[in-house]
Amino acid sequence: MARIELRNLAHSYGRNGTYALKPLDLTWEDGGAYALLGPSGCGKTTMLNVISGLLRPSQGQVVIDGRDATGLEPRARNIAQVFQFPVIYDTMTVFDNLAFPLRNRGVAESEVGTRVNEIADMLDLGQDLRRRASGLTADAKQKISLGRGLVRTDVAAVLFDEPLTVINPHMKFLLRRKLKQVHERLGITFIYVTHDQNEALTFADQVVVMHDGSVVQQGSPRDLFERPAHTFVGYFIGSPGMNLLPCRLDGDTALVEGSRIQLAPGVGARAAQRSGPVRLGVRPEFLRLARNGEPSIGAEIAAVEDLGNYSVVTVKLDGHVLRIKVPEGETVEGTTCQVVFPPEHTKIYVDERLVE
Amino acid sequence: MDKTHDNKAWFLVIPVFVIVAFSAIIPLMTVVNYSLQDIFGPNERYFVGTEWFREVLNDSRLHGALYRQLLFSGLVLLIEVPLGVAIALAMPPRGWTASLCLVLLAIPLLIPWNVIGTIWIIFTRPDIGLLGRTINGLGIPFDHTAAPLDAWVTVMLMEVWHWTPLVALLAYAGLRAIPEAYYQAARIDGASAWAVFKYIQLPKMRGVLTIAILLRFMDSFLIYAEPFVLTGGGPGNSTTFLSIYLVKQAVGQFDLGPAAAFSIIYFLIVLLFSWVFYQVLQRVGTGDK
Incomplete structure (x- = not known):
């Protein structure tokens, strides 16, 4: 379970004092399906990396379940992340890929087997477990990336950084539906970064729209459509805007x-x-x-x-x-x-x- | 649809055939020609068949040179590849320090090979060389012109100094090509530095390391100029590698027939080892058998 609060958070990459992420307060409720929507370069990925701990914010706090996690390493947080390009360990089988986060944490091998099989079944990877991960298609690789996040029993939130970019259109649809199913089944927080409004509106219950380093609106797809809080939301969402x-x-x-x-x-x-x-x-x-x-x-x-x-x-x-x-x-x-x-x-x- | 029979395109390929013929095939066939004949002068030649090959294969000095050569190339690979990878891993990923490291690494590669031999003669001389004098000053007798072991140590040091930078540069290029997301994913998966090396960096460097190993094997197996300048193959025959022995035979004793037969065998050995290395490195870690 994870309720993620960002308190007075901001980040600058330290060049000429400009903020990639301007000071903001934002709360991600436990179990929500969120989309983080905005054009390229608006600070979406920066925010994601701050939440997962890959990046330490220049100011403010990341509070997970009431506990200050700002200084914690990614491995010490119960948060998983799926990247734009599928990351798999080429030399390992699918099974070993999925088992990797557990083995790194010293989980007993018997439990590793049970967990991996369970997650592989959920993601329809069961028949490929003994295969080498390097030969699989992009969508299967992306499922493995997701699986490596879900396999940890303590995982409470999964962050997706434009995960469908390299997937072909037909598989995109299937994979998005799979994500939705997994979310419903596990009830963990999903934060999905995208610049594609259709993806955001179909995936999420709550959409957070970012523009130029700030959050300009958070609301349901209907809110964004009927009551855009900012002119940017007005013309960015909708076709035509x-x-x-x-x-x-x-x-x-x-x-x-x-x-x-x-x-x-x-x-x-x-x-x-x-x-x-x-x-x-x-x-x-x-x-x-x-x-x-x-x-x-x-x-x-x-x-x-x-x-x-x-x-x-x-x-x-x-x-x-x-x-x-x-x-x-x-x-x-x-x-x-x-x-x-x-x-x-x-x-x-x-x-x-x-x-x- | 009928295929049009027009062979004019072959004329366009002729320049390539001519260049390959004059640069590779004709010189090689000349060597084959020499290896099968006993030549005393322009008009005095006798066909001897495989006699030179049999003589060369039974030459115990050649066997000695071959074993030394294998030991040398083996040591070169064992030292230079891990050392080069270690240097590449230790180098800064970007910024002016990275540029500085690259320039420093490139320096040994830019020096002419016989100059390298001269540099190391002076550097290791027991009387005036910085290294040689220092070692002797520490109470360890060191003289590469007298003790075979010292000669080997010097040749190895010189070779490692000269060529490890090439391996490091290749490995560094391979490392820089790994997308940042792999390191990020590994941090989230809780991977140790060793696991990152074993499961991300090493597999991603396989392509460049294959090149590095092949280049270092071929070059070290053909090494001539540096040890020739440094030790001249001595003391005794202790640093006489294949090339040095070959040149002694062909130029020093003017035994062109055996030298030609030797050259062909030498060429086939290099070809065979390179092929084996390539095949092994293509398969390692991919699960293909």
Whole structure:
């Protein structure tokens, strides 16, 4: 069991004082399936290495189950890690690979056998146990890497650092499902680093989004979709991402150039308490083309892309580009249209952060 | 679809055949030619069949040189390979210190071979050499021109000094090619430094070590210039290796027939050992039998 808390944690690799990981507080609850999502270079791997102990943070604490583990070596923590490229010990058989962490810890050989067989069965490696690990496919090797983590009885969290990068698409799907099954069966904490939003959203119950060394939002996939806490979450998640338009506020109405857009009640007052550039954000999925005279805003149609089961309509609203997801079957014709902004899904961001 | 029969492409391969013929095949066939004849002058030659081969194979001085050569090459591999790997492991992984180490290691490799022999003559002289005088000063009599054992020690020291850097450089290149994730995984798996060496570093260095062992075997088996300059094969015959003996016979005594037969046997021995080493090293640790 492991509840991992990061307290006032930050890390700098010591070049010109820039932080790879800016000071943050974050808690990973025991047994959760987490995804750590963000673009390359945002600090995901740094955070993972700090949790597993490969990296000692420049400041702050890593607390595992209430115990300060900041200074502990990786082997002394009950945390396993699976890397981007499969790491296997080439000269050993699959069995010896899986037994390696146990033998290093001086576990009795009889128990090693039982544990290894149990884990090999769970990961469908049973028929390959006597084979040399070097001849196996990438996905089998990645399973061995995972197995080496799971084989330890004390292991309470497994960290995955983009583990499916080198796996071919079909096996990716199967392996991801396997991970999900293993998680459900063992109930240990999984933290899965990826820059692929689909991978993150299908795997995790909770997604932590990172941007430029900071955590910008932690929440369920639904939270990230419906209430992005930061403009980055808005445009990074979703395809296409959230529409963001610079605007001014007049009470609970947003002014985009000359157009007035109605917002949810009370937003204007809360936004007024903060300072910084104001932007309006709305997901393409929530925008609609107006039917029979609802309150709407006029726009020019610039392009229509038919993507099979839906179309993406690109329109221009007073010079700003806006994308709208239109369901299959709805026809889009002409050069102008009327766009509906549902107030409950039209968000206001002050200084890139959501006004709740 | 019918295959087009157009053999013009063969003309494009001709330059390669010509180069290989003149650089390898013709000189080798000349040696074969000499090994089968007794030659007194340009127009005075007799075919002798395998006589030179029989003579050479029964030559007890040649047997002595061969045993010395095997002992020498064996010691070279036993010392230089582990020592080179140890140096590579001890070197810093990056930064200016790594560059400095690489430059220092490369120095012995850049010195002409006969100069190396001269350096070691001076270095080990009992009267003026830094090493020779120091050892004698410690009360241990040391003179490579008089005592066979001292001559061997000097030749081995010189050889190790000269060529261990090559093994170290190759091993270092092999070590640097290991992805960081292997070391990280090993830390999480709780592997000891010895386990990291045995299960990660050594297997990953197999390719470069195969090259290192083959190069060191071939080079040490063919060694000539350095011991020739240092000891001239003496004292007695104690450091007369195959090449030195061959040159004594071919140039010193002008026995071209036996020398040619000897050359061919020498070549086949090197070829055979290299092949065996290669086959063994390709299989070791992979589980293939």
